[in-house]
Amino acid sequence: MNAVVLTISLMIMLCLLQTPVAIALITAALIGGLHSGLEITDAIAAFNDSLLIGSQVGITYIMIGAFAVALARSGLLDLLAHRIALRLDLREGATNKGIKWVIFLTFIAASVMSQNLVPVHIAFIPILIPPLLGVMNKLHVDRRAVACILACSISASYLLLPTGFGAIYLNEILLANVNDVGQAYGLTATASMVPKAMFLPVMGILLGMCVAVFYTYRKPREYQTVPLTDLQVEKSPITLNLTQCLSTLVALAVALICQLKFDSLLVGAMIGFIILSFTGIFRWREQDDVFTEGLRMMAQIAVIITIASGFSGVLNATGEIAPLVAATADMIGGNMALGAALMLLVGLFITIGFGDSFASVPILASIYVPLALTLGFSPMATIALLGAAAALGDAGSPASTITLGATAGLNADGQHDHIKDSVLPTFSHANFGMLVFAWAASMLL
Template sequence: MNAVVIAVLIMLVLSLLRVNVVFSLITGAFIGGLIGGLGMDGTITAFSDGVGGGANVALSYAMLGGFAVAVSSTGLPEALVDFILKYIGKKEEARSQKLPKALILIVILLMACFSQNVVPVHIAFIPLLIPPLLKIMDELRIDRRLTACVLTFGLITPYMLLPVGFGQIFQGIIATNMTASGLEVTLDQVPKAMLLPAAGMLVGLLIAVFFSYRKPRDYEDSHLPVLVESEAHAGYTKHGLIIAGMAIVAALAAQLWTESMVFGALAGIIVLYVFRAVRWSEADQLHTNGMRMMAFIGFVMIAASGFASVMGATGDVETLVENAAAAIGGNRPLGALLMLLVGLLVTLGIGSSFSTVPIIATIFVPLALELGFSPMAAIALVGTAGALGDAGSPASDSTLGPTSGLNADGQHDHIWDTVVPTFIHYNIPVIIFGWIAAMVL
């Protein structure tokens, strides 16, 4: 039995049974470590060593949560909502039309895409934008599973296809690790090879929009917690909006300069303090509420880092890849499919496509060359295998981020309303299109 396969399956089954994702990750890691021969002490040690790797990410999201709520206290979310209302109408009969629904989904899609490349803040915009829109979305009877699919598409597809922002990082990892594994790859080759796999993401989005979730879905009246309503619905002023804009620019500039989301969020908060957009008497409560809102993501990231550490310590990730290679023989179509499935399995457990590529490139590159795949086909295989599972992993920030906004009123389940829909609509078509890319490139 392969420890990685067993651990991932246990984690997924427990999550689907509505066991808390953090507990599912810890349980999967513990059983996987025991099966992998680490023993109890070795498993605990590996897990403990690994959780430190998730601490920076957890702190980053906590700070971003505090920053998001602080910015919302300036009234910026309410201003965004009012801007949207100008185009969709304030009467319920006007909101029942298809155009307003499309407008909101397009705005959300553009924000998600821009967060990866144009303004690389990743999921930090979600707790700022989505909760204030929930009431309007509910009146329009928009299925939140569709919104989750829209957000996840915007968080993943740009880095797969466009070599800027997070895309430059992801594609740089692909080029660097493939070159180190024996195949010279330049950064400009990666977007061309990833065009078909990215098309699979688009097909999944279109299926979700026009077939799976096109019917209206009813929700109870949204009663958002104080951390979302508070000052954000007490009105806004031109001065407050200007300061909010300055804070966002400062946060982005600091993040790009320091390459740290922690210091980016800190810079934005300082601007809000200095220009008195946030009252000192309210600052502590606002930031505490914001950190609480993102705490779930932080704990999942910490647990996922420990999970990945245990899986790495067992050595069964390499064994899994080697066994897949042995089963392939000289069958190219089967080889492409197995490589993609291995990448899916690894990313589902780790929760990070960026971390999957270095793990699989070492063996996938020699194997792809031995099977006679072209360099472009090899890039498509490694890139697609790495990206697979980012949508649909309970531990991925591409699913945790949408849940953090859509579940602000407690009516959106992480597993059944985000993880399962994104897994079905994106991983299946991306496997198909990634396989086609490997065959035709």
């Protein structure tokens, strides 16, 4: 068996058996490395050598977490949760459907802004959702539907809108790799082609979200009653002064500008945190507590991202990613329809292992671009195939920041399982629709 197939399959199996994700990643990586012929010392070395990249990302997420906690101290999220709680009709038989849709639309808007306008990625989830869990329990909202809303909205945002994280994925990674590899084949793609090529695949993701909300998880689901604490409707209304509002808006704007100017989320989040410290959103002596709270909130995600980087390093060290893709090419022959389907499925499998669509593009581009052009696919169809193949699985991998972020927020009261309630629902709804629509896009473009 191909070592990559074995490694990823073993990782998925261990996660389904409720093994901690970090343990599943390390175990599967070492067994896969041994199966490929690596010595145990070489497998460990390959794992350790790749941890640096993941740790850099992990530190960035910790800083983003601290910034998110500092933003929460402004009171904006408390005010939002309190206003929603005030509208909740607690009388017997009340459906409160309007409140439910307000919450869903709030999650969608926050997900989009977190990728394109205020690039804090998934750090908003552990801040925004826990205060609303009490209200969601009263409404009997199935949290699996919320996990799908978050995963699909976040994925659709960076795959379609070319700002923030979208600019990084669409222009700096996807477009750059297509042009770099395609240059030898006379292919030149432009920035305007990329969102058009990704439109249909993204529509597949949004269709999956609609299926989850309106069909799969539409029925009420019971959760244990959780005290509303800060959301008690009898509590005096929360008010914000003008200084708090202006300081928060300035911090968000400067953080965004710095992130774009220096191409660094770490720097943007740090400067935003410093601004909130100086403007009195929280007391000066509370800085360490706020930072520690952000560290604690994002620690699990940062650790798993770091370990996932080592996992991908072992996958690369096996040398069996290229043979896997080459074997796929041999199966295709000259059949474009079969070729598109197999390329998407192999991309799905590889991205589940990497847990990161951004890291999957360079791996797939060197083989997918020549293969697609040889089969006769147009430049836009080639972009759609590569962009979708690399993103498939991102919203359903146990090690994905998207699923980890959803669990971090929805499991704040211990009633949401990472694999059963985040990974499996998001995998089935975000990826199946995208798989079908991406295949259709490759045939039509």
